[in-house]
Amino acid sequence: MSGVKIYISDKNSSRTSANSAAIITSRIDEKARIDEKRALCDNCVNVINAKEAMASNPLRPKVIELYKTLLYLGKEYPMGADYFRTKLKGAFMKNKDVSDPKEIEMLIERGNYVVKELEALYMLRKYRTLKKRYYDKKEPS
Structure with missing residues (x-):
């Protein structure tokens, strides 16, 4: 004092x-x-x-990019965007405590696979719509 x-x-x-x-x-x-x-x-x-x-963590930006990509692709999900968002959040929260870089890389690869599958699903849906629009019309005999 x-x-x-x-x-x-x-x-x-x-x-x-x-x-x-x-x-x-x-x-x-x-x-x-x-x-x-x-x-x-x-x-x-x-x-x-x-x-x-x-x-x-150098993998953090990759994880955030994957999450944003999946959120964007989930807007057109057949069961609805809200359903997709809750499932996506649950999947990411389930793995939030993973700290091993190899395991995080594996999870990122799995997420990228899901991105490719969703893109294929959307392309197939567009293809079917175009096919119905132009080629499935029955010609009058």
């Missing part, structure tokens, strides 16, 4: 001791506030360190 000021005066000794008690109390309160701010900053640092740890 180097910031504590104590005043000694002969005339107003009771008043001076009251002032010094108030000054001591305010310094203690100030120190408590500083300790609280430090604790809060430590929590902020922990959150930042967690974000840096997540960002340091």
Whole structure:
């Protein structure tokens, strides 16, 4: 407590001791506030360190890109976009704790396979629609 000021005066000794008690109390309160701010900053640092740890994973952008691609392709899913989105989120959340890079790569490859299958499904649907539109008309005999 180097910031504590104590005043000694002969005339107003009771008043001076009251002032010094108030000054001591305010310094203690100030120190408590500083300790609280430090604790809060430590929590902020922990959150930042967690974000840096997540960002340091080189496969994270690939996973996010895969998720966005699947979300985009899910807009035209035959059972509906909401159904697809819930299933997609469930699949990604099921594997959120995987930390082995080889296993993450394997899961990314599986996701890319699903992307190709969805694209094939949509192309087949378009082909069938075009075929019905132009070639399935029965000619009059």
